[in-house]
Amino acid sequence: MLFNSFNFLLFFPIVTFLYFALPHKFRWFMLLCASCIFYMFFIPKYILILLFTIVIDYFAGILLEREHDKKKRKRWLILSLVANVGVLAVFKYYNFFNANLKELADTLGWNYGIPALEMILPIGLSFHTFQAMSYTIEVYRGNQKAERHFGIYALYVMYYPQLVAGPIERPQNLLWQFHKKHEFDYKRVTDGLKQMAFGLFKKVVIADRISTFINPVFDSPEGYHQISIFIACLLFSVQIFCDFSGYSDIAIGASRVMGIDLMRNFDRPYFAKTISEFWKRWHISLSTWFKDYLYIPLGGSKKGKFRTYRNLVIVFLISGLWHGANWTFILWGAIHALFNVFGLLTEKFREKLRNVLLISRNKKVEHLVQSSILFLIVSYAWIYFRADTIEKAWYISTKFLTAIPVYVGDVLNNKNFLWLEPLFFNRYIKLVWFEFLVLAASMLILFSYHLLRHRGKGISYINGKKVIVRWSIYTCLVYFIVLFGIYHNKNEFIYFQF
Amino acid sequence: MKKLAFKIGLFSLFSFPLFYLLSNFYDNRIPSLNLDKAHQVLKIQNSNFDNVFLGSSRVYNVIDVNLFDSIMKQNSLNLGFGGADYPELYLILNEFLNSKNKVNRIVLQVDLWGFVKVEEAYNHPFSIEKYLHLAGREIPDSLFFCHSERLKYWPRKYIPFFKYAEFNIVYPIDKLMLNRKNRTDYLANKGSILNEGNKKNFLFNRVSDSIIEYHFDYRYFKSLRKLIWLIKQHKISLTLFTSPSYPKFMNSIPLYRIAMDSIMSIAKEHKIPYYNFDKHIMCVDTVNFRDYTHLNTKGAKAFTIALADSLNN
Numbered sequence: 001m002l003f004n005s006f007n008f009l010l011f012f013p014i015v016t017f018l019y020f021a022l023p024h025k026f027r028w029f030m031l032l033c034a035s036c037i038f039y040m041f042f043i044p045k046y047i048l049i050l051l052f053t054i055v056i057d058y059f060a061g062i063l064l065e066r067e068h069d070k071k072k073r074k075r076w077l078i079l080s081l082v083a084n085v086g087v088l089a090v091f092k093y094y095n096f097f098n099a100n101l102k103e104l105a106d107t108l109g110w111n112y113g114i115p116a117l118e119m120i121l122p123i124g125l126s127f128h129t130f131q132a133m134s135y136t137i138e139v140y141r142g143n144q145k146a147e148r149h150f151g152i153y154a155l156y157v158m159y160y161p162q163l164v165a166g167p168i169e170r171p172q173n174l175l176w177q178f179h180k181k182h183e184f185d186y187k188r189v190t191d192g193l194k195q196m197a198f199g200l201f202k203k204v205v206i207a208d209r210i211s212t213f214i215n216p217v218f219d220s221p222e223g224y225h226q227i228s229i230f231i232a233c234l235l236f237s238v239q240i241f242c243d244f245s246g247y248s249d250i251a252i253g254a255s256r257v258m259g260i261d262l263m264r265n266f267d268r269p270y271f272a273k274t275i276s277e278f279w280k281r282w283h284i285s286l287s288t289w290f291k292d293y294l295y296i297p298l299g300g301s302k303k304g305k306f307r308t309y310r311n312l313v314i315v316f317l318i319s320g321l322w323h324g325a326n327w328t329f330i331l332w333g334a335i336h337a338l339f340n341v342f343g344l345l346t347e348k349f350r351e352k353l354r355n356v357l358l359i360s361r362n363k364k365v366e367h368l369v370q371s372s373i374l375f376l377i378v379s380y381a382w383i384y385f386r387a388d389t390i391e392k393a394w395y396i397s398t399k400f401l402t403a404i405p406v407y408v409g410d411v412l413n414n415k416n417f418l419w420l421e422p423l424f425f426n427r428y429i430k431l432v433w434f435e436f437l438v439l440a441a442s443m444l445i446l447f448s449y450h451l452l453r454h455r456g457k458g459i460s461y462i463n464g465k466k467v468i469v470r471w472s473i474y475t476c477l478v479y480f481i482v483l484f485g486i487y488h489n490k491n492e493f494i495y496f497q498f
Numbered sequence: 499m500k501k502l503a504f505k506i507g508l509f510s511l512f513s514f515p516l517f518y519l520l521s522n523f524y525d526n527r528i529p530s531l532n533l534d535k536a537h538q539v540l541k542i543q544n545s546n547f548d549n550v551f552l553g554s555s556r557v558y559n560v561i562d563v564n565l566f567d568s569i570m571k572q573n574s575l576n577l578g579f580g581g582a583d584y585p586e587l588y589l590i591l592n593e594f595l596n597s598k599n600k601v602n603r604i605v606l607q608v609d610l611w612g613f614v615k616v617e618e619a620y621n622h623p624f625s626i627e628k629y630l631h632l633a634g635r636e637i638p639d640s641l642f643f644c645h646s647e648r649l650k651y652w653p654r655k656y657i658p659f660f661k662y663a664e665f666n667i668v669y670p671i672d673k674l675m676l677n678r679k680n681r682t683d684y685l686a687n688k689g690s691i692l693n694e695g696n697k698k699n700f701l702f703n704r705v706s707d708s709i710i711e712y713h714f715d716y717r718y719f720k721s722l723r724k725l726i727w728l729i730k731q732h733k734i735s736l737t738l739f740t741s742p743s744y745p746k747f748m749n750s751i752p753l754y755r756i757a758m759d760s761i762m763s764i765a766k767e768h769k770i771p772y773y774n775f776d777k778h779i780m781c782v783d784t785v786n787f788r789d790y791t792h793l794n795t796k797g798a799k800a801f802t803i804a805l806a807d808s809l810n811n
Contacts, residue, residue: 006650006664020499184499212667434672475509482517482663483671 001041003250004204004487011038012254015160019258024181028151031178031258035160039123042164046122049087050158056083057132058153061139061146073140080136084129091122096325124164126322130289132157135171137293144171152178159260161251165244167265167285174262182259191459192256197477198449199249204485206442207242209435210235212486213425218386221396225410225422229396230403232425236386237379238443241269244283268450270378273370275339278378286322290315309344313337323385328393332384339377438484445480517659524662527674528631535579535684536590536628542685543597548572549809550594551689552587553607555580556741560793562802563688569806576689584612584721585624585645588728592637595732603735605809608722608764608772610748610757611791615715627665630654644717692795693788712753719760726768737809738765738772742781742801747790773808775801 001007015034022030040047060080067073095116105112138144147153156175217224217232248265255262269281279287295315301308320333354360359369387393410417424432452461532538551557557578567574624645632638643651654661662669729736748754765772780786786797793801
């Protein structure tokens with residue numbers, strides 16, 4: 001079930017009402033049933049996959065804790081990790097590797113008879129697999145006690161707000177919260193509802209509206225001027241942020257209503273000044289997962305510069321592969337690896353350059369310049385994330401890089417060039433100006449809120465205003481969602497495909 | 499919890515009248531915007547027609563009514579709607595006849611696709627968004643209840659503006675407020691639009707369709723009977739026909755024969771003349787088709803002549 005669907009509009013209040021109406025000892029059971037229903041809205045039989053990994057990891061955790069022999073402990077850990085990664089490998093990566101091996105065999109003239117598997121990727125597989133793996137790893141490391149209550153452990157994996165697209169939680173943060181009794185708290189509940197409303201606003205008003213403009217451009221980029229492609233790429237950066245952070249906001253908000261705090265997943269990533277800072281603000285739950293369970297065990301940045309760069313490349317390539325079984329995602333990961341390594345290599349040079357250009361004299365100007373450049377390079381990388389094939393990604397990325405000089409050249413040199421149309425994706429301006437106005441206004445609201453947070457004022461700043469101001473803001477938000485939300489485009493959340 | 503419930507109640511109290519007025523405004527404004535052929539058809543009143551051709555795109559795109567009328571020396575209208583299934587045709591015909599339009603004969607297109615589940619065939623799910631402004635009337639409401647998401651039926655009916663908020667993409671607020679009419683005249687050629695199609699893709703269009711396993715949605719048999727009953731109730735002469743399809747494609751579909759036999763038995767049961775053009779000589783050559791189930795311009799003209807000839811006899 002999608003968060004922006006009518007079914008969820010019914011599901012959420014019923015589940016929340018039951019949560020507070022039931023005695024504490026029955027709440028875990030109700031939440032678990034609700035989470036099962038939530039998951040089974042997609043493909044019901046895939047719940048068996050979840051059950052398989054839950055059973056394995058539950059017993060692995062207990063055995064890990066009981067066992068004192070290091071070798072045996074490692075065996076249980078490996079069993080758990082193999083089960084989880086195995087499920088991921090079969091359902092997500094088998095066909096990808098199989099197709100590539102077949103292509104290689106065909107090139108070499110070999111016979112290759114291993115068939116592809118006909119199956120749909122279970123929703124949220126990458127997310128709950130990583131969450132389950134973090135549990136057994138933390139138990140192994142001694143940072144987390146094994147959960148003895150099977151139902152609570154199952155709920156930890158299947159908890160519906162973050163089941164299909166994160167945040168990827170840690171057992172230290174989440175498990176104990178299911179044992180704690182949560183009372184109805186007016187402020188916490190209203191803050192949760194406000195966060196959900198804001199998440200929905202980002203998703204249905206901004207992200208889905210952007211998709212109506214840019215999907216045709218990414219589907220057939222040859223039919224558009226370079227400047228249209230350039231703008232579409234920039235808008236995709238906004239779309240994917242609003243889509244994914246919108247989902248996270250709804251998940252975190254829904255959980256907060258019930259008194260369960262999930263970790264923050266986004267922290268104004270496009271306000272970052274460097275690529276490494278970007279990755280500390282974007283999909284925080286995943287980047288910290290990779291840092292704690294891959295980057296640091298590989299040596300992190302403590303084993304010399306070469307190893308640091310090597311570790312970064314490995315982490316980003318695997319991160320790319322985690323996002324999707326396609327070479328475009330791996331390439332996207334590789335581009336970010338390159339940016340990170342380049343960033344480290346040129347850190348001092350860039351600082352000197354900012355001093356020479358006098359940018360660093362004014363901190364605000366410096367921040368603006370750095371964030372703008374970062375936004376452009378991240379938008380470039382997103383092309384590979386969004387495009388269906390490498391060929392299309394290459395085409396779009398080359399057009400992206402030369403868009404502005406080509407556009408300026410066309411405006412100056414070609415008297416017959418209709419300079420305004422490409423800015424509106426060749427649409428008849430008289431018909432679409434209002435949609436662009438709504439989009440611009442929505443993005444301004446989003447930017448203003450992020451600017452407030454950047455200055456250390458967030459929801460508490462709004463909560464501190466007079467009641468008429470607060471009600472006006474929340475009423476506008478709800479009315480924007482009702483009047484300008486895009487609902488029947490059947491728009492799933494982008495990160496659902498992972 | 500009481501404080502929260504109070505605030506939600508207060509907000510609803512303030513918002514409901516606003517959205518109620520907005521919803522009424524939309525109900526009144528939508529018919530004049532001409533956004534769809536159905537909206538234009540529903541504005542026809544007090545008119546007389548010798549023939550009305552009713553069906554999906556296999557009427558809309560394949561019967562040249564101007565040519566037909568020139569042969570028959572009659573006044574006809576093409577009420578074919580792309581992707582329309584029997585419930586939608588029932589709604590349109592009911593509203594059309596209730597607008598005091600007189601029709602001598604209805605020529606209704608029937609085929610396999612009218613009975614197959616919407617997710618498997620080419621008919622669209624009941625296009626409720628076209629008829630939201632008719633909500634509140636008995637027949638549209640009963641069709642909304644039976645043929646669209648049932649869970650949403652009551653919110654659409656009782657929560658002001660819910661139905662339009664759901665379809666913001668079809669009815670953006672600026673279009674309604676600025677009264678931005680669609681300039682397409684769907685009735686320019688008496689409702690017919692012939693389509694040449696993309697011949698280059700013909701042989702590869704829908705090749706995989708022949709291996710799709712289709713299933714009947716038995717509600718559509720009921721809907722067809724209801725449509726026939728409505729026509730008979732208005733004492734209008736009825737003729738059934740099936741537009742030409744490419745036989746090699748149709749014969750590969752297991753349900754095809756069963757569907758054709760069902761149509762024949764319905765026609766016999768109600769004593770309705772039925773013409774199946776699937777076996778017509780024009781079906782032999784792909785030169786008359788733009789895809790396996792639709793004629794191109796040349797084929798449509800040839801078919802129109804053949805249809806006129808059959809109806810004349």
